[in-house]
Amino acid sequence: MLAHLRSLLLSCWLCCCAMSTAQAVTVVIVSSERSPAYAQAAQALVSELQRNGGSRYEMLLLTATEFAGTANLKPKLFVALGAQAAQALAQATLPAPVLCVLLPRSSFERVLRSSGRKASSQLSALYLDQPLSRQLGLIQLALPEARHIGVLWGPESQAQASALNALAQARGLRLLAASVEQDGQLFPALKTVVEGADVLLALADPQVFNSSSIQNILLTSFRAKVPLVAFSPAYAQAGALLSLHVTPEQIGQQAATLAAGVLQGKALSATALYSQDFSVAVNDHVARSLGLSLDAAALRTRLLRAEATP
Numbered sequence: 001m002l003a004h005l006r007s008l009l010l011s012c013w014l015c016c017c018a019m020s021t022a023q024a025v026t027v028v029i030v031s032s033e034r035s036p037a038y039a040q041a042a043q044a045l046v047s048e049l050q051r052n053g054g055s056r057y058e059m060l061l062l063t064a065t066e067f068a069g070t071a072n073l074k075p076k077l078f079v080a081l082g083a084q085a086a087q088a089l090a091q092a093t094l095p096a097p098v099l100c101v102l103l104p105r106s107s108f109e110r111v112l113r114s115s116g117r118k119a120s121s122q123l124s125a126l127y128l129d130q131p132l133s134r135q136l137g138l139i140q141l142a143l144p145e146a147r148h149i150g151v152l153w154g155p156e157s158q159a160q161a162s163a164l165n166a167l168a169q170a171r172g173l174r175l176l177a178a179s180v181e182q183d184g185q186l187f188p189a190l191k192t193v194v195e196g197a198d199v200l201l202a203l204a205d206p207q208v209f210n211s212s213s214i215q216n217i218l219l220t221s222f223r224a225k226v227p228l229v230a231f232s233p234a235y236a237q238a239g240a241l242l243s244l245h246v247t248p249e250q251i252g253q254q255a256a257t258l259a260a261g262v263l264q265g266k267a268l269s270a271t272a273l274y275s276q277d278f279s280v281a282v283n284d285h286v287a288r289s290l291g292l293s294l295d296a297a298a299l300r301t302r303l304l305r306a307e308a309t310p
Contacts, residue, residue: 026058027259028075030067030089032082032102037248041081041102044252045259052260064088077262079255083107090115090123097268100125101255102248104204106156108272125272126255129204129231130244132164134303136171136201138244138280139229141302142294143199150197150226151177152189154205180208190217194224202230202240214238227290236281241290242299246275253277278303 029045031038046059062070064085078098080086086100090111100108108125117123139146149168153161158179168175176197178189186208194200200221202209209217218239221228227241236243254275262268282296
């Protein structure tokens with residue numbers, strides 16, 4: 001309830017302030033919906049820009065529906081929160097570049113396909129999901145004896161197969177993968193994978209991991225004593241051993257850094273980016289059941305240190 005109220009207050013505050021000085025608006029934030037996650041990201045973005053010298057009166061927060069009714073805005077940057085907002089902005093003719101955040105790589109690529117556009121300095125993204133190298137790095141830190149990585153490919157994640165295979169081989173790991181093209185294929189594929197895997201790596205693909213399937217996937221992997229490394233803290237709470245993710249606040253802060261660059265005359269990256277910051281969550285109950293003692297903060301620190309080492 002408090003988070004919902006904060007979302008409404010943030011929206012009203014930004015809209016009222018910026019509408020009163022519409023010509024001075026320099027950043028327009030378009031949110032896919034009014035929810036705590038989007039409000040947290042927007043609040044972090046605004047706070048970080050303000051900390052770096054930006055004025056609150058130069059920012060306007062709209063929903064994707066509200067954005068459709070505006071035509072006279074001429075900011076220096078548009079920021080899309082979520083896939084619906086990204087779709088709306090990608091299809092519009094705008095006077096400024098668009099930075100898309102709070103959406104996974106697969107969703108951004110879907111936006112590009114449907115709008116007939118390519119990633120560029122005029123339409124770029126900060127991905128919600130984590131780079132494959134970071135995911136494998138976490139597995140090797142938390143489960144150093146794991147050699148066989150189970151993966152379930154869906155229609156959207158399949159495009160990453162060759163890249164993940166190459167990264168795994170470079171680290172001395174082997175993938176045990178199965179494809180899930182239809183709903184009926186999920187659990188036969190899962191059973192095949194967990195029979196030979198040391199760990200199951202979850203990749204964001206709605207065909208495989210969704211609200212209808214996750215509990216059965218978690219139960220199957222738990223019974224097989226094959227820990228699941230997931231992409232959402234909610235999955236860690238539900239029974240995955242680990243999750244590697246970026247929080248809305250972290251995304252908002254990183255988006256603010258990119259936005260500040262644009263306001264200072266720099267161009268957005270012509271290629272979409274993965275987040276530099278991230279969080280790790282550990283399910284202590286699952287860890288104990290596997291005879292493991294894992295510290296989320298320590299794992300995050302070690303991952304950051306490893307990535308900073310040339």
